[in-house]
Amino acid sequence: MKIVAGIVLVLIIALLGSRVSFARLKLPFLRGSIFLTGTEYLLVGVALGPLLLGLFDAKTQQGLHPLINLALGWIGLLFGAQLELRQLKRFPRQYLRFALLQALITLGVCLAALGALYHHLPRLLAPLSLSGLLTLAAIAVPTAQTSLALVLQELPTVRNKLLEILRFTAGVDGVVALLALGVICCLNLLRSPVGLEQLVPLQYLVIAVGLGATTGLLLHLLTRVRCTQEELLLFTVGLVVFTAGAAAYLRLPPLFVTLIAGLVLANLRGQQDRVMLVLVQLEKPFYLVVLLVAGARLAPLTSLTSALALASGYVVLRALGKSLAGVIIGRLLRRPLQLPPTVGLGLLPQGGVAVAMAMTAHQASSGANADAVLFIVLAAVVASELVGPALTRWVVRADGSALEDGREVTG
């Protein structure tokens, strides 16, 4: 009964919240960012979880697994379905180069730094294990699309190539992050001891990609012929549930598998636009479900001080990685793009994809390592949502090439 009540409560909050969040609210500086992006639901989840009210105890959270798998599957499919190569080709090639290079450099910087720390000062990073560090490095990559969209809302008359590049990057760098997460999961580092021992990590990866590609193709076949709106919804929901269930059955990350499905669907000629509309309809409630449950999953930590220190270090490392990526790419692509050296700071907002990735990792394993990763990511997301949008605004306005209503503006 408690599990059922838990599911109902999560769904009610998510559905009601999807109508309120992401809306134009005039709120004081800093707090506005939190309430506009739905991040407050992390805090609601914390309140409902064992740290405060205890409404979502361990058993209830276990019962929420299917709902979380569905939500993660939905988010993954939606993310992948946005990446239609034909559409991407309409943008200048430099945008794609920037987005991918930025993601790879951020990933590389974080991997190198965390790897070095783990090798030389492992006690400093306790209780994080190698798999946890790799996951954190992957989660450092994505940029929150919502926050950038909100910044754009506030600057409606600014037509700025930099803002365009930032938005494009936010839509694309998550793919690198999710692919990295998929590889990490398949490397058996996050897997629990009971596994299919006869398979090697590469084979797991092939299975994950194969499963995703197959289900993406199936959704394409089902929706290729004109079907009613009810049928479309049924096929989409059914396929997401099936794929997420199959991924979870094989202990593969649903987010990764459905990303592949979405990629395949987006690039086959069919009715993917209609499927996208269906996916977008339920996007907000599912994101809020993930945020709520992520907050509720926060477990009491042995040392809060040490966890906060790790989280702060992670935020700084991520900012460093993004900044460095901006500087390096700015020099590499100087001629065509003329990017300011501070461009990386405009990509700090972290948002929903990061939380979804952290939840995926948390679903796959348990223990102090998994709890620590979740705590660090959630703290980093809150911090990045507090200051990220302001930094983005500053980067855009400070860009010397900004145009407002066709007139050049400075500062």
Add this chain to the structure above:
Amino acid sequence: MARLLVLVVIVGLMLLLIRGIPPQFASAQAASTLCFGFMILTAYILAHLLSRLKLPKITGYILAGMIFGPSLLGLVPRSVVLELRLVDDLALTFIAFAAGGELRLGMLRQARRSILSTLVGIVVATYTGVTLVLFALGGLFPFSAGLPRGQMLAVAAISGALSVARSPSSVIAIISETKAKGRFTEMILGVTVALDVLAIFIFAITVSVAEVALSPGKSLDLSFVAGIAGEVAASVILGLLLGKIIATYLERVRAQLTFFTLGAAFLVTKLSTALALLLEAHLGVQFHVEPMLICITAGLVVQNFSRHGESFLRVIDRSSLPIYVIFFSLAGAALRLEVLEHTWHWALILSGIRAVFIYLGCYVGGTVGGDPPRARRVSGVSFLTQAGVSLGLVKIVINAFPQFGVDYATLLVAVITINQIVGPVGFKLALGYVGESREARLARRRSAGRPSG
């Protein structure tokens, strides 16, 4: 062709996963999620393919459940079917909203004579007919051969009472699929809803009398009839309240209607159970309100006592597809087909006897009620379906009369299984025959040379 290919691939994937992966590898929650998605897709695709043979879609959903469920291929294990019962309850109350929403008092008033006479005809003919035939032929049936006359009569009467029960969910699903409208449809729906309540009374009284007949020391106590009447009244009152709440929400808020309706259906189910537990725990009283009746009443209130009846129905219609797919495929998966192995011939005979008396009762009732000849000819085949309510009553029989043995209960379940498969087909054909299905209405317009839009 594409959908057939998808079905084959999904079944193949499922076979690989279920048969190829060691059970200890996957969690129970992952298995439930996987099976849930599998049932949604395969049930719908199979039903779509079978609809080319003019079979109703719910028959396809039920067949999918039977084929892929634990009785045949075993791709959906029984443990998962039981776990997904939560969805079952939710779907049933949601369907009950639809049933209530389709009951238009104006049309019911016009058809009241037909409804009443058909109702009386079915109850009298089915109950007495089945009872008498089974009593007369009691020595031939394996479950009653060798029983003393008194017990044989009790068994026959219980079978007669069970024969009266039918499935409102199947009726509403067929009406929704065929977009049926008209006097015949309203009559069938009205009789079905009334029978849902009446069947419980008849069954309860019969079981009480049978208990006395089979346990000589026991005295007849019909005070429980007042209890049942109280439960029905309480359910109706709660339904009136719920209907008012829904109507107010439609008037004032009108947001997220689908989720609101699903939420309301869910809360009705859970609060009914909670109320029963609470009353038993604190007052020592057994009092169960009936969620289906609450939702039927609520739907009726919204349709007939607010301005939002049609929009309420549209909301339900929009969300009904996945609900029907899940509900009926799980119903099919829950059927124990192994019971048919040794009892199929007796089950066929019993089903046939029941069908004959239903037909007679409807024909006579329809004649008295002034139904047109076309409707009288087919109304009998519209009342064959049996499902969850009947299975629930069988469980009561097993508990109350363990001396009849598993064979009797097995046979009853076999009869219900046959009726669950055959019934929807009969009703769909009947709707087409009387011209009230959408397909029939369009065909009539085309032949009359009128635009079909």
